[in-house]
Amino acid sequence: MIEFITDLWAFLRVRKKMWLLPIIVILSLLGGLVVASQQSALATFIYTLF
Secondary structure (H helix, E strand, O other): OHHHHHHHHHHHHHOOOOOHHHHHHHHHHHHHHHHHHOOHHHHHHHHHHO
16 A cells, blocks of 8 residues: 555656645545445444534
């Protein structure tokens, strides 16, 4: 996983695609939220946010 992140960072830096970084971060956070909402203890707290 660390190798993937370093390769992604190198790609963004070399190709000057820094505008993709906020999109990647937001999608990662939303993916983490979906994974966290699958657990029954956290689901009730996440559902109250929306």
